Amino acid sequence: MPWVETSSPHFHARHELADDDDVAGVLELLEDTRERLAGTFPPIEGDITVIVHGSLGALSLAQPYFPILRRTTAPAARRYLAGWTTANEIHLLAPRRLRDRASSVPGSLEMAMLAPAGLYAQLVVGRGNPSLAPPWRPAATLRTFRWAWLALGAGQYFGGQTAYARPAVGRRLREGSEPSFPPGLRDAMLLGGTVLDLLAREAGEDAVVRLVSHLHADGPRSALEEAFGRDLVHTGGAWRAHLAALGGAAG
Numbered sequence: 480m481p482w483v484e485t486s487s488p489h490f491h492a493r494h495e496l497a498d499d500d501d502v503a504g505v506l507e508l509l510e511d512t513r514e515r516l517a518g519t520f521p522p523i524e525g526d527i528t529v530i531v532h533g534s535l536g537a538l539s540l541a542q543p544y545f546p547i548l549r550r551t552t553a554p555a556a557r558r559y560l561a562g563w564t565t566a567n568e569i570h571l572l573a574p575r576r577l578r579d580r581a582s583s584v585p586g587s588l589e590m591a592m593l594a595p596a597g598l599y600a601q602l603v604v605g606r607g608n609p610s611l612a613p614p615w616r617p618a619a620t621l622r623t624f625r626w627a628w629l630a631l632g633a634g635q636y637f638g639g640q641t642a643y644a645r646p647a648v649g650r651r652l653r654e655g656s657e658p659s660f661p662p663g664l665r666d667a668m669l670l671g672g673t674v675l676d677l678l679a680r681e682a683g684e685d686a687v688v689r690l691v692s693h694l695h696a697d698g699p700r701s702a703l704e705e706a707f708g709r710d711l712v713h714t715g716g717a718w719r720a721h722l723a724a725l726g727g728a729a730g
Contacts, residue, residue: 494531501574512596555651556669561594564602586643601634628662632671641672649726660715
């Protein structure tokens with residue numbers, strides 16, 4: 480299948496010819512997300528390259544960290560783990576593959592199709608927070624995996640996916656052990672955004688922006704206690720109640 484190129488004012492896509500129409504929609508979504516986030520974070524200057532892959536295998540070959548993250552992610556969230564970012568690139572599964580991976584429950588398709596917005600938001604937050612990857616140098620990679628709930632949660636929250644996460648949250652609560660707070664790497668993709676959503680509900684979106692814009696020197700616990708203004712155990716209880724409400728609403 481031949482590869483072609485499609486451009487918009489701030490993004491340049493490389494993709495298979497079969498995805499030509501879908502990629503136009505992806506670039507429109509990315510332009511809208513860029514404009515929406517420009518009032519919150521400094522916009523990325525210059526073009527971002529978007530590489531659209533026709534299969535998980537192709538994406539994994541292009542970005543070797545992706546299959547590692549996928550294997551460590553809870554099953555309820557794996558269908559929404561659909562790409563990877565580098566300093567100037569977004570690697571993404573083709574929209575036809577995103578549609579195939581979505582389940583039939585309400586919100587699943589919307590969350591899957593917002594993956595490009597979530598990846599761009601993750602890249603914007605990473606650019607503004609020099610302690611996080613990309614670039615994926617060893618020290619930054621270790622920090623990003625330790626703070627995965629924040630890095631991936633920021634992409635989900637600012638990309639607009641959290642509003643559609645209810646079905647997946649409900650499934651996660653029915654499967655496996657109780658998630659830790661803050662969420663570990665296994666749950667970061669799905670539940671990281673719910674931490675930021677709770678903070679926004681309690682303290683406003685400015686508090687979320689402050690939280691994701693730097694890593695607290697004393698670690699995630701201190702960062703969350705400072706952001707919420709209370710001991711971690713109390714915020715953990717509020718978060719679990721928030722998850723229960725989300726999961727209950729889903730099903």
